[in-house]
Amino acid sequence: MCELLAMSANTPTDLCFSFTGLTRRGGVTGPHKDGWGVAFYEGKGVRAFHDADASARSRIAEVVQTHPIKSEVAVCHIRQANVGDICLANTHPFIRELWGRYWVFAHNGQLRRFRCPEGFYEPVGDTDSEALFCDLLNHLRRHCHRDSPRDEVLAWLVRLSAAYASEGVFNLLLSNGDWLFSYCSTKMTSITRRAPFGPARLKDADLTVDFAAETTPDDVVSIIATEPLTTDETWDPYQPGEWRLWRKGEVIRSGQGPVRPD
């Protein structure tokens, strides 16, 4: 399987601390050594890094760990291959443009038998994950439009995620740069950090950070991950079937099952 990590923040924030913890699981404290990738939104632009090597030993991952790249939305993935070869084309997150925005997708799980029906978007690699992403965007393009209310798009995301999850394991992170949608099929957790900020210690590396020294009192920064990344904070696990829509560090919609009117 794989591990997921995302950030939603109300001010441009770097991901160095969490990324350092996660990438240790790519070959040192965990078995997810078949590639890694991360995408940082900067306005409508996306800065992405992908590598088919183990994140714990990657020179490029080292730069991302130590060079603060500030973003309000970031999506990250470390891979333990099941479907598809170990190669760059199969490395998450996947990115496509829809309605003049870049959409970023990372998936943990497996739908072995899934094949993407023909449509506008096509997978480049041969993972079930990229095929699911293309299928999802093809549905959005068919059923929604650029000015669709957010709740209409959200309802499709929840409906599609539940359908995929009924056929396999489908833990999802998806962003269009404005909001971040997360769906838990089996395992996902989150933490929201806000004032008063305190210290935190990574589970996978001998590293502690004092968030009070790195933030302002108005900052709200949330981390979503497959498993907690720190040992001394209380994470908020998702239930199977639960989805949360994040924006600027806060959950703005959530539920289990279909979207209900706000």
Add this chain to the structure above:
Amino acid sequence: MCELLAMSANTPTDLCFSFTGLTRRGGVTGPHKDGWGVAFYEGKGVRAFHDADASARSRIAEVVQTHPIKSEVAVCHIRQANVGDICLANTHPFIRELWGRYWVFAHNGQLRRFRCPEGFYEPVGDTDSEALFCDLLNHLRRHCHRDSPRDEVLAWLVRLSAAYASEGVFNLLLSNGDWLFSYCSTKMTSITRRAPFGPARLKDADLTVDFAAETTPDDVVSIIATEPLTTDETWDPYQPGEWRLWRKGEVIRSGQGPVRPD
């Protein structure tokens, strides 16, 4: 304006030497300090780096200069902004998926009045370059299909490039990972290095490389650039209106004006 750089090779080759020369022009030996980007194909996958900062002072550019990333096709761009803000979304090369492949596009020039008619692909940023790329792909999607003979796609690329060039400056690099298409509206040059390999000295940095020590006798590596990057080699300038189609380091088709039967 901007500067372009591309590589086509018959074996995975790094771009460290040429990239070091080009990126010096992004704020030290040249004025192209409004961002830079590079895309390296690795199989069907693409590894891209983008930065809205000056390449001569970018930490990420430094990694690309010193960390050998091996590829058979790479496309690079340093920007001096004219149309569009200085931001990540406006930083070349631009990437889209068509027919299950990533297409990479970089442009030098200006078509101030160009607006992309509505279509499948839409620009995310606000450069004329990205709008041109979307328009070009929308034409390909409309007039060709995934199994179109290469010459049919090429004929469209030449026709579209000539049309764009008739309305402004349009120097183009475009790849689908298999071949690399280059179109010269005003300025472009290339060099093909093959055995016997010799040394070369950069124009923009005090750096010499001995290609004989870094290659095998069968290697063929071509560099395409806006201006020569070395002082002691003979570069082969394009004429205005000239296009060359590169594959595995060799020109496989070329001409001035429409594509003629092979």
